[in-house]
Amino acid sequence: MRLSVPISAGLAVILIAAACGGGQPQVAVGPDPDSIAREQRIRDSIAAAERARRDSIARAEEARRRAREDSIARARAEMEAVRAMIAERIHFDYDRSNIRPGQDTQVLEQKLRILQANPALRIEIVGHCDERGSDEYNLALGQRRSLAAKQFLVDRGINTDRISVRSMGEEQPLDRASNESAWAMNRRDEFIIIAGGDQLRRPPGM
């Protein structure tokens, strides 16, 4: 049975070819319903195979696209994380400009490693004060606060040209309230990326 199918199919092909070649209409000889079904099956299987191939290509492409997007998203998220680490503020005691050990030092250490891993990165440090100090002195104090953070980074090997400093004095409070928590929040350094922020690498191990 298995053999018979290909043979009769072959005959039918020959017959058709003969009929065509003979130039005589073969009215009597209609298509064999079995062979038509077989051909249909063949065509179907070929189409299915083709579909499967195309699907698998599409799936592969989709997977690649997804992988690409994922990696872009991962890179973006990583960069955002790095940017957030750069932007993280440090704070100061009243009328002081020294970097406080603990949290603020850790925040600066993080920035140090990011600056080391991203040689094209340049930042600006902006010192701010609370409203209590003398207005004019606060401009100098804000400058001193930005310089303190810069000095921390320069002392650990970052080129001085990569960090510029500014002071806003008490002119730009984050919280306009007049209480201890507002003052503590307003006594700060802010860190702004001024160059090399498009391609930020996360330092290994961070």
Add this chain to the structure above:
Amino acid sequence: MRSWLANTGIVTMLVALGAPGAIAQDTIPPVEGGVRLGITYTPGMRPGMLVLGGPRTELLDSVRTILQRDLDFSDQFEVITLPEGDGLMIGISGGSAAASGSTMGPFVNYPLYAALGADYAVGVLMAPDSTRFTVSLYDVRGESVRRQFPLPVGAVSDPDFRMALHRVADGLVRGATGIPGVAATRIAYIVGKQLYVTDADGHGIRAIPTGGSAFSPTWDPNGKRLVYSELDQGLGRLYLHDLESERRRLIPSTDDGLNFAAAFSPDGRLLAFSRGGEDGTHIFSYNLAQDCCLQRLTVGRFSDNLSPTFSPDGRRVAFVSTRVGLPQIYVMSADGTGQELFAPFDYGVTGSSNAPEWSPDGTQLAFHRDVAGSPQVFLMNARSREVRQLTSAGRNEDPSWAPDGRHIAFISNRSGSRQVWIIDTETGRVRQLTSSGNARLPAWSPAIPEPSNPLRQE
């Protein structure tokens, strides 16, 4: 009574001052505690001053009110205010006499003024042609006219007329005491980002158009120009602003860094100022007269130096330095040599000291110092270096001397918000100058000169 006085030729008008007839905007603001402290502090020590009534018009009443207030604010006199409604009529009649040179002159009731405690009396009369006033200062005990000041008639809403009136008041003060008054002065200050200038009596407040966030104004020695800092994103540029032309120019060499807290040398040739940069904040001077020669006066990577103020002889500069930690007051020669501590302090005990300003006579230095977390205005004797605390109610900061070397404008929050207040350093009497927004960084002008196109003077 009125008719009796009229019949006897004695003048009959109620003293307009402080009476309901005075225009509302000239109401004398209450002083601290609602008490006339000027009378409380040194009774009998100061000459009595009586501003006489006389023929009444709204303009004359306003003029008398402005003059009386200026005399009161000079803190040189016991200004005699008469109880309302007791029917006592004190005045002066001009007739055709006062300004016209008539030999008759006005009737001046010296014995009555003396009985009221007046050492001096001031009369305001209008000339018959109504083009000018004559303001006369009478020496009550000497029974004579001490000074006379002609004054072209103007409207009290005209700033130039008001300033001319303030000059007359200063002339009255000088005529009576030999010491010039400070009514014809102005005070610059900042509210928010805006620079304002007001007359010393609190009237004529004017916003000065600047480009951005104005900061730390200071007057040139002529009273015609201001230098202020314009802060912009961590940069500070200094501008020289001419108040007559409203033109301004950038001080060369201040388009870099954070430049602020400038001070003129007394001759107006040098401008000293603070500049923040990569090695902290330091004091520089710039030669305005020759438009050159930026010079750095302080050095040191680890300390800040700022807020310079020249001694009146121009030879020394007091300033703030953080060289031992917290800001304190130092002094140096104008060329930057000989730097030393100026205002003594106890290390670890005395609070931050800031905003020094040398008094116009050179004898004192005003500054503010943190006391228990609040700044208070202090005075230091420039020779003995003895320090005394001048204020204690609320926060009091950024003192600026009046040209009389006696009054100080400063910022206080004692009324709730930060406002410009004025204190008489001799009596301690205070008055509030401004009343809106949150003011800061006041700068008291020298005597304001006559405008370039002056009122006609005789």
